[in-house]
Amino acid sequence: MVSPAPKIAVENLRLSYGHKEVLHGIAFTVAPREILGVIGPAQSGKTSLLRCINRTVEFTPGAVMTGTVRVDGEDVMRVPDVYALRRKIGMVAPLPVGLPLTIYDNVAFAPRCAGVTDPAELDARVERCLRQAALWEEVKDRLDTLGTKLSGGQQQRLTIARALSHDPEILCLDEFSIAIDPVTTMRIEDVLKELRAHVTILLVTNLTQQARRLADRTMFLWNGNIVEIGPTEEVFSDHPKDRRTFEYVNGIFG
Amino acid sequence: MNPPTFTATPHVLRKLRRERVAALALSGMVLAMVLPLFAILAYLFVKGAPLINWAFLVTNPTDGMRAGGIWSALVGTVYLVVIALLVAAPIGVLCAVYLNEYARESWLTRLINLAVVNLAGVPSIVHALFGLGAFVLFAGLGRSILAASLTLAIMTLPVIIASTKEALNAVPVSFREACWNVGASRWQTIWRVVLPNSISGILTGVILQVSRTAGETAPIMFTGAVFFKKVADGALFPYALTDQCMALSMHLYTVTTQVNNAPEALPYAIAVVLLGAVLLVNATAIIVRSYLRSRKKW
Numbered sequence: 001m002v003s004p005a006p007k008i009a010v011e012n013l014r015l016s017y018g019h020k021e022v023l024h025g026i027a028f029t030v031a032p033r034e035i036l037g038v039i040g041p042a043q044s045g046k047t048s049l050l051r052c053i054n055r056t057v058e059f060t061p062g063a064v065m066t067g068t069v070r071v072d073g074e075d076v077m078r079v080p081d082v083y084a085l086r087r088k089i090g091m092v093a094p095l096p097v098g099l100p101l102t103i104y105d106n107v108a109f110a111p112r113c114a115g116v117t118d119p120a121e122l123d124a125r126v127e128r129c130l131r132q133a134a135l136w137e138e139v140k141d142r143l144d145t146l147g148t149k150l151s152g153g154q155q156q157r158l159t160i161a162r163a164l165s166h167d168p169e170i171l172c173l174d175e176f177s178i179a180i181d182p183v184t185t186m187r188i189e190d191v192l193k194e195l196r197a198h199v200t201i202l203l204v205t206n207l208t209q210q211a212r213r214l215a216d217r218t219m220f221l222w223n224g225n226i227v228e229i230g231p232t233e234e235v236f237s238d239h240p241k242d243r244r245t246f247e248y249v250n251g252i253f254g
Numbered sequence: 255m256n257p258p259t260f261t262a263t264p265h266v267l268r269k270l271r272r273e274r275v276a277a278l279a280l281s282g283m284v285l286a287m288v289l290p291l292f293a294i295l296a297y298l299f300v301k302g303a304p305l306i307n308w309a310f311l312v313t314n315p316t317d318g319m320r321a322g323g324i325w326s327a328l329v330g331t332v333y334l335v336v337i338a339l340l341v342a343a344p345i346g347v348l349c350a351v352y353l354n355e356y357a358r359e360s361w362l363t364r365l366i367n368l369a370v371v372n373l374a375g376v377p378s379i380v381h382a383l384f385g386l387g388a389f390v391l392f393a394g395l396g397r398s399i400l401a402a403s404l405t406l407a408i409m410t411l412p413v414i415i416a417s418t419k420e421a422l423n424a425v426p427v428s429f430r431e432a433c434w435n436v437g438a439s440r441w442q443t444i445w446r447v448v449l450p451n452s453i454s455g456i457l458t459g460v461i462l463q464v465s466r467t468a469g470e471t472a473p474i475m476f477t478g479a480v481f482f483k484k485v486a487d488g489a490l491f492p493y494a495l496t497d498q499c500m501a502l503s504m505h506l507y508t509v510t511t512q513v514n515n516a517p518e519a520l521p522y523a524i525a526v527v528l529l530g531a532v533l534l535v536n537a538t539a540i541i542v543r544s545y546l547r548s549r550k551k552w
Contacts, residue, residue, distance in 0.1 A: 025437070056434050061359040087437035098430040100451050109446070110436035166436055 005073060006171060007032045007200040007254055008053060012067035016233045022048050023068065024224045035050050035192070035201040037211030037232060040221035041248070047094075050172045050222070053202070054089045071170070087114055090168030094175040096155035098147030099162075103130075103139050106147040106158055110166040125165060132194065132195070133161035134187040153180040160188065171195065172202045177210065189214060208249050212236050220245045298529065302522030307348055308524065312488040315415055315505075319482065319513050324524060326485045329492060330399075331531070332501035334474060337403035337469045338410060339496075343460045345407075346414030353415070354422045381409040382473040392475050400495045402478025408425040409465040417459025421452040430493035454546035461539035465532040471503040479504040481512070 006029035015023040023045045027225070030036045032047060038046050051057040052069055053077050069076045070087065079085045080148060087110065099106050107126045131138040135157040139150070147158050156179050161169065174190075177185040192201060192214060205211050211218050219229040220242070228235060228242045240246050260266075291325075309323060316322030353370075357363040383403025396403040425448050433443040471479075479501045485492035493499050506524045509516050 039519070054435065056431065056528055059431070059434060083439060085436040085437075086435060091435035093431065093435070094429070097428045099429055101447070109438070113433075113438040113442045113446075114438065125399055153377070162432070162436060 002167045004032055005173060006030060006070075007034070007072065007202050008202075009070040009073075010053075010067070011070075013069060014066045015045070015052055015057065016064050018062045023052070026221075026224070026226050026228060027067075028219060028229050030200055030202065031196065032200055033196055034194075034217065035196055035203055035215045037101075037215030037218040038202060038204040038221055039206075039208050039211050039218060043223075044221045045224040046221055048172055050091065050112040050174055050202065050204060053084045054084070054091055056091075065108070082112075083190060087166040089162035089167050090166070090171040090222065092156075092160050092163045092171070092173045092176045094178055096152055096159050096179050098150055098155040098158050100146065100148050100220075102144045103150070103158065104143040107161050107165045109169065110162060111243050115164060126161075129161040131160075132164055135161055153184050156180045157184065159189070162189075166197065170200045170202065172204070175206050177205070177207065185210075209221045210235075216243075218221055220248060222248070259498070264288075265489050290499065291542060295529070298525050300403075300521050302524075303520055305517070305519045305523035306526060311527065314484050314487055315482065317381045319505075319509055320516050320520075323487075324502065324505060325487055326483055326492070327500040327502045327505040327524075328531070329490070330479070330483075331468055331502040331528070333399050333493055333499060334403050334478075334501055335464055336400065336405060338372060338406035338467050339460065340464070341404060341465065342407035345413050347418050347456055347460070347481040349411075350415045350418035350422060351444060355440060355448065370412045370415050374416055376468050377539055378409055379472040381405055384408065384477045385473055386476040391401055396496070397476075397478050397480075397498050398496045399478050399493055400498050402474040403497075405477045406467045407469065409470070410467055413463060413466070417462070418452075418456050421455025421459060422448060424455060425451050427519045435466045454543045458539065458543055461535060464535045464539075468528065468535075469503055471491055471501075471507050475504060481508050501533070 004051060008030040010029070011027050012020060012025045013023055013027070014025050026045075026081070028036075038049070040046055045205070048057065051060075052065055052075065053071065057063045057065055063071065065077070071079075071088065074085075074172050076082075076085055077222065099109060101109065104126055109123045111125055116125075127136060127140075135154060138154060139145075146153065150158060156176065160173075160176065171192075180188075190208070191201075192203070195201065201214075203211060203215055215232045217230060218232045218235040220227040220235065222244065228240055228245045230241065234240060235245055236249055240249075246252075258400060307311050307313065311323060311328065313323035314327045315324060351363050353363065353367065357366075380393060389395045389401035390397055390403050393401075395404075429447050430443050430452070433447055438446070478498050480498045481500075481504075483498060502524060506521055506528065509524060510521045
């Protein structure tokens with residue numbers, strides 16, 4: 001069905017923390033420049049899934065991951081340079097994390113870690129990413145104040161700017177809108193629509209309508225299993241393949 | 255008519271009464287701690303003050319330690335503390351960084367952490383015996399400033415490790431995750447985000463050890479401190495590392511227990527100088543810390 005080589009291919013992915021298995025052998029693919037919405041109630045493994053894709057799950061003691069996750073055909077467990085893999089993937093956490101650095105340094109952090117030192121290039125990147133995250137106009141005159149002094153919503157946009165600062169080909173958004181107001185959410189959703197021209201997006205969200213607005217396909221993850229994955233209009237239609245999808249989307253359970 | 259906002263129900267009254275009792279009891283405890291402290295300080299100072307002057311600080315003891323000053327002991331203590339911390343601080347801090355940031359959870363790291371915690375509780379006399387065996391005899395350093403400092407360093411290491419780990423743990427995990435997510439290595443994360451934000455806590459832990467090392471008598475008694483040694487009055491670097499030296503804590507012990515007919519004020523004067531030196535270091539620490547805190551970023 002998907003003709004181009006998939007950007008992300010997950011096969012039989014199992015993840016356990018200690019004795020507790022949280023992902024029970026799931027498989028799916030994401031096509032290049034596709035927005036895949038991931039919906040599902042709390043504790044269904046959405047965040048764990050993202051952490052498997054950029055391999056930060058390995059920082060959790062006791063986490064055991066089996067199966068394969070391929071990004072651009074490369075098994076993430078075997079990539080020679082895991083840092084390059086992580087730079088290929090922009091990750092936005094649910095709660096904003098302004099690093100205790102200046103606004104400028106927050107955004108320049110990733111390029112600097114990747115070895116970019118040219119000030120002109122850093123300046124350009126910082127401005128571009130802050131503009132993309134719809135934050136530039138608010139902070140352009142105080143780039144040297146601390147990122148942690150910003151309001152929650154601004155910090156979340158700063159987090160998004162940071163996730164874009166290393167030119168990711170994949171953007172993973174983990175419930176990015178729970179800490180920001182609806183107007184800003186809509187502005188960022190507009191940004192995502194622009195980004196889809198050249199970025200693959202994994203949009204984990206609690207707001208099923210957000211997936212409906214943005215996603216090309218939607219995946220319903222529940223208790224570590226994929227209940228259903230398919231074109232968004234089908235998942236949100238009155239007759240999805242699985243009865244539970246209908247019930248979740250329409251707020252009957254979950 | 256609106257009901258009054260405050261209704262003195264028995265429940266509310268009980269709550270207010272408890273609040274008052276709690277505040278009273280807790281502030282009473284603070285007084286119980288502060289008053290003796292100030293009483294001790296005042297007592298020491300009043301008793302010791304007549305002897306303290308510049309000449310007392312910068313001259314050697316004379317007359318079988320019954321007269322003269324304390325210079326050789328003062329400078330000896332500075333030697334011991336500085337060298338001990340120069341050894342213990344880098345090792346302890348880096349050790350803690352490894353244990354906290356790199357080490358994976360395993361029986362070995364659990365064992366090491368357990369050892370650190372328990373070593374912090376070992377009495378100083380035991381460290382003294384270890385120092386005597388390891389540095390003085392086995393390593394062949396003899397009784398010297400070096401052997402005594404190393405013994406003090408061994409004694410302070412576990413505490414520095416424990417306090418540094420505390421300081422590192424106070425940096426939220428979310429900061430580290432944010433760094434890892436954008437492709438920073440562990441070291442980049444530690445160097446650029448974790449250390450700058452824990453440095454004030456780390457320094458506090460290290461500097462608190464100054465007072466401890468300066469005050470210890472047992473560990474240096476067996477390993478490098480002597481009853482009496484004459485140095486040039488007021489000389490800044492009178493000792494070589496292989497020399498034995500005098501130390502304030504040891505001197506205080508000697509004067510109070512081994513010397514007959516010492517002036518009554520002398521031990522108090524020594525104690526005041528020892529306390530003064532420690533307070534000076536702590537005050538510096540507080541200034542440095544408040545400067546770093548003002549730059550603290552979240």
